[in-house]
Amino acid sequence: MSKKRSLDSFFTPTSRKKVCLTVEAAPSEVNPVYTSSTEVSNHKTYPFPIPRLPPNIIEQLNEVPASQGNEINDQPDLDLLYFQPYIPPTTERELFEFLRNALFFYRVQYTIKRYGNETRINTPRFTTVYGVDTSSTFTPDGALIDSQTSKPVLPDRYKTCTPRPIPHCLDYLRQLTEIFTGATYNFCLVNYYANGADSISYHSDDERFLGPNPSIASFSLGATRDFCMKHKPIPPKDGEPPPEQNSKPPLKLPLASGDMVLMRGKTQANWLHSIPKRKGKGSEGGRINITFRKGVEKYSTQNYYQYNVGDGGVWKWDARKGEMKEWVKAREES
Numbered sequence: 001m002s003k004k005r006s007l008d009s010f011f012t013p014t015s016r017k018k019v020c021l022t023v024e025a026a027p028s029e030v031n032p033v034y035t036s037s038t039e040v041s042n043h044k045t046y047p048f049p050i051p052r053l054p055p056n057i058i059e060q061l062n063e064v065p066a067s068q069g070n071e072i073n074d075q076p077d078l079d080l081l082y083f084q085p086y087i088p089p090t091t092e093r094e095l096f097e098f099l100r101n102a103l104f105f106y107r108v109q110y111t112i113k114r115y116g117n118e119t120r121i122n123t124p125r126f127t128t129v130y131g132v133d134t135s136s137t138f139t140p141d142g143a144l145i146d147s148q149t150s151k152p153v154l155p156d157r158y159k160t161c162t163p164r165p166i167p168h169c170l171d172y173l174r175q176l177t178e179i180f181t182g183a184t185y186n187f188c189l190v191n192y193y194a195n196g197a198d199s200i201s202y203h204s205d206d207e208r209f210l211g212p213n214p215s216i217a218s219f220s221l222g223a224t225r226d227f228c229m230k231h232k233p234i235p236p237k238d239g240e241p242p243p244e245q246n247s248k249p250p251l252k253l254p255l256a257s258g259d260m261v262l263m264r265g266k267t268q269a270n271w272l273h274s275i276p277k278r279k280g281k282g283s284e285g286g287r288i289n290i291t292f293r294k295g296v297e298k299y300s301t302q303n304y305y306q307y308n309v310g311d312g313g314v315w316k317w318d319a320r321k322g323e324m325k326e327w328v329k330a331r332e333e334s
């Protein structure tokens with residue numbers, strides 16, 4: 001297949017530009033899929049193959065971003081670009097349904113030590129992750145090699161996890177997002193909030209393994225949920241009077257299906273974000289969140305797999321029952 005235009009020719013950071021890629025010129029060619037079949041992405045680490053994006057969704061995604069991003073930077077250290085929407089309205093529902101059907105998820109549990117006591121934490125949403133930090137790269141056939149030497153990565157690099165390549169259906173969006181944000185991403189984290197009882201508490205993605213001032217592109221599909229942001233408390237400095245705190249109420253962005261928030265600059269270092277639980281009206285539907293980020297240390301790989309895959313069972317959307325079900329290999333094959 002020939003490429004009609006190179007991806008580089010579309011490179012205009014954060015600009016609104018219609019990308020008329022043909023299906024032949026899809027970014028999937030830049031990062032081939034790790035399977036012999038053209039219908040699915042597969043890898044030894046996947047519990048089951050993941051369908052590639054159908055051509056009609058690819059064609060519609062070539063219209064991104066569907067609107068101009070609005071800058072939100074009127075508060076200290078805050079630097080957001082908010083697209084309402086980014087994914088065209090003709091596509092968001094189909095993409096949501098497609099991804100919910102296609103992906104596998106986990107319900108991760110882990111133990112933390114608080115004041116000497118061990119506490120079991122149940123992550124209050126479904127999660128999954130793909131990708132690997134900059135020290136390693138996947139070959140087109142899915143082998144993990146050292147990014148510098150191109151030699152196979154030895155098992156002791158990632159002792160607690162086995163990294164998984166980003167499947168075509170998410171990698172296509174990753175590459176489009178790289179074009180429009182001017183940043184590069186090697187991880188794709190996916191959250192599924194089954195209803196208003198699922199949530200993520202206030203946190204910042206400020207780990208050292210993302211480097212200083214990381215750009216994180218965050219997509220919403222499905223039910224609308226509030227994205228709340230508040231400034232971190234400003235710690236006092238030795239010998240100085242208490243610093244003035246940001247007294248403004250938390251920022252609340254009602255993230256709708258197809259929206260994208262690009263968090264960048266000093267945002268992660270200074271702000272916290274959350275998706276609070278939601279009761280009553282609008283708490284019924286499921287929501288997918290996809291974030292693209294770049295891990296620059298091998299520890300990012302271990303951390304992301306520990307907290308987004310873990311060591312529990314696989315969950316898959318059951319379209320007939322309309323809910324996530326624990327997935328059992330034998331059941332699918334029989």
Ligand SMILES: O=C(O)CCC(=O)C(=O)O
Nearest residue numbers: 191200205218275289291
């Ligand atoms: O679901 C969202 O919009 C936010 C998810 C998030 O903050 C995260 O995964 O770190």
Ligand SMILES: [Fe+2]
Nearest residue numbers: 203204205273
């Ligand atoms: Fe986050």
